[in-house]
Amino acid sequence: MNQFRIREKFIPYNLPNLTDQEVNAVIDTLKSSWIAKGPRTVKFEQQFAQFVGAKHAIATNSGTAALHLALLSKGIGSGDEVITTPNTFASTANTIIHVGAKPVFADIDYRTGCIDPSEIEKKITPRTKAIVPVHYSGQVCDLDQIYEIADKYSLFVSEDAAHALGSYYKGKTIGNHTKGTASYSFYATKNLTTGEGGMLVTDDDEIDAKARIWAGQGMSQNAWNRYSKDGKWQYDICEPGFKYNMFDIQAALGLVQLSRMNKMQAKRKKIAEKYQNEFSRIDAVEPPYIPDYTIHSWHLYIIRIVPELLTINRDRFIIELNKRNIGTSVHFIPVTSMSYYQKRYGFKKEDFPNTEKNYERIISLPLYPSLSDEETDYIIDAVRNIVEEYHK
Ligand SMILES: Cc1ncc(COP(=O)(O)O)c(C=O)c1O
Incomplete structure (x- = not known):
């Protein structure tokens, strides 16, 4: 390790x-x-x-x-x-x-x-x-x-x-x-x-x-x-x-x-490309899939964990990132699982299988123009470290 x-x-x-x-x-x-x-x-x-x-x-x-x-x-x-x-x-x-x-x-x-x-x-x-x-x-x-x-x-x-x-x-x-x-x-x-x-x-x-x-x-x-x-x-x-x-x-x-938009975008792109490159080599995480028709704005960088290969779930993965001093978020908790929507319209998890499967796996990682090379490398290493520690 x-x-x-x-x-x-x-x-x-x-x-x-x-x-x-x-x-x-x-x-x-x-x-x-x-x-x-x-x-x-x-x-x-x-x-x-x-x-x-x-x-x-x-x-x-x-x-x-x-x-x-x-x-x-x-x-x-x-x-x-x-x-x-x-x-x-x-x-x-x-x-x-x-x-x-x-x-x-x-x-x-x-x-x-x-x-x-x-x-x-x-x-x-x-x-x-x-x-x-x-x-x-x-x-x-x-x-x-x-x-x-x-x-x-x-x-x-x-x-x-x-x-x-x-x-x-x-x-x-x-x-x-x-x-x-x-x-x-x-x-x-x-x-x-x-x-x-x-x-x-x-x-x-x-x-x-x-x-x-x-x-x-x-x-x-x-x-x-x-x-x-x-x-x-x-x-x-x-x-x-x-x-x-x-x-x-x-x-x-x-x-x-x-x-300053084009300059800021160039920085986001550079970080995202590094993430894409490195995360594609880690079997228990999936980098975002980009169809041919898309140029991504890299507003969010969302990885999916592969729970089948890990002994921990997404929530625990976030805790492990936090222990390693990395802030994260989740985009999104499905709207259809919110109490107002459930009460008013009676949605069930099974109604939106792809959304629920996605939700259980996603983690948004830091991505912004001022994120340094050192920080980007650290985040990649931390993800790799967690995967190694909790691999089945
Ligand atoms: C997908 C999406 N739509 C709409 C909004 C609403 O934007 P605002 O917070 O500026 O009202 C947000 C906010 O983050 C969003 O993520």
């Missing part, structure tokens, strides 16, 4: 990548006195739309808000069904309930962790109005198959792209002239962060116009600048809207992060 020495300093699971540029941009915004939604938010929307290749981008105060706006703007509501994946964060499904619709879950393709298009088709009923696929971990869904089903049954597609900034499907960025919408998250752990924040992108003029109204308290016109010299004080409320807009302190961060 290899000699393994536990390091003294804990490696956190995630760290945001912030430089003096971000700090100065926030200070400049504070000094400018325009701290609510204003010119920086508008500029961030324009630059983000350009970055992903979308006609419109609507900046929001969370990824959850962007997902909610997508469904609201398409008029999805009471009596409708929306198909999504159990292998996601709660907000993907919660927002379906927020518009009054019923979330219907389709199991994942075990290889990718993303929703399985053939399972989607099995769940379609006359009430189905939309599909919310999740580009899980930065892996991308098979969009051609999903949009083919959507066209066949006249369904709207709201892509949950919370993990997918930096991902490509068949050479195109996610959100690039999509036929539906894509919703991004800029939460602190994401590849681009504004602390909290999100963005809805679409090429559809009507969705854009409606989403802006829903995001701004239902005001009839873009009223963010009503306090400027040329602003108009009159407005109407034409929907019972939400307070979902981003503000300029967040956008100041976002603009700098966007300008």
Whole structure:
């Protein structure tokens, strides 16, 4: 067995990548006195739309808000069904309930962790109005198959792209002239962060116009600048809207992060490639599978343990990593196993066999631009050490 020495300093699971540029941009915004939604938010929307290749981008105060706006703007509501994946964060499904619709879950393709298009088709009923696929971990869904089903049954597609900034499907960025919408998250752990924040992108003029109204308290016109010299004080409320807009302190961060995005992505890629290379040589762990059509954003690096070859389960594996001073996470505890969803809809584990099998095996390892070579090597050695210690 290899000699393994536990390091003294804990490696956190995630760290945001912030430089003096971000700090100065926030200070400049504070000094400018325009701290609510204003010119920086508008500029961030324009630059983000350009970055992903979308006609419109609507900046929001969370990824959850962007997902909610997508469904609201398409008029999805009471009596409708929306198909999504159990292998996601709660907000993907919660927002379906927020518009009054019923979330219907389709199991994942075990290889990718993303929703399985053939399972989607099995769940379609006359009430189905939309599909919310999740580009899980930065892996991308098979969009051609999903949009083919959507066209066949006249369904709207709201892509949950919370993990997918930096991902490509068949050479195109996610959100690039999509036929539906894509919703991004800029939460602190994401590849681009504004602390909290999100963005809805679409090429559809009507969705854009409606989403802006829903995001701004239902005001009839873009009223963010009503306090400027040329602003108009009159407005109407034409929907019972939400307070979902981003503000300029967040956008100041976002603009700098966007300008540094390619550099940050290159670092993630380098670390992920090392992980892929090393973990593919350890029999009791599986590195992520990457289909030909995917360029992964490497938002999350998720290994699966192979319990058949180990004397410990996933939970114990996490404890062993923690003992070796490595922070981890699990993406995701299936939404369908959460108490609210179980009580309201009566889901059972057996309903989603691939999601449950995936859940029992997954561990998200640290992956962020400031993770050093030494830390990356240490994490690989620690995984190898645990496997050697607990191999059957
Ligand atoms: C798959 C997925 N969708 C949506 C969200 C919601 O994003 P936010 O936290 O910005 O509301 C998250 C958050 O982590 C997520 O992981």
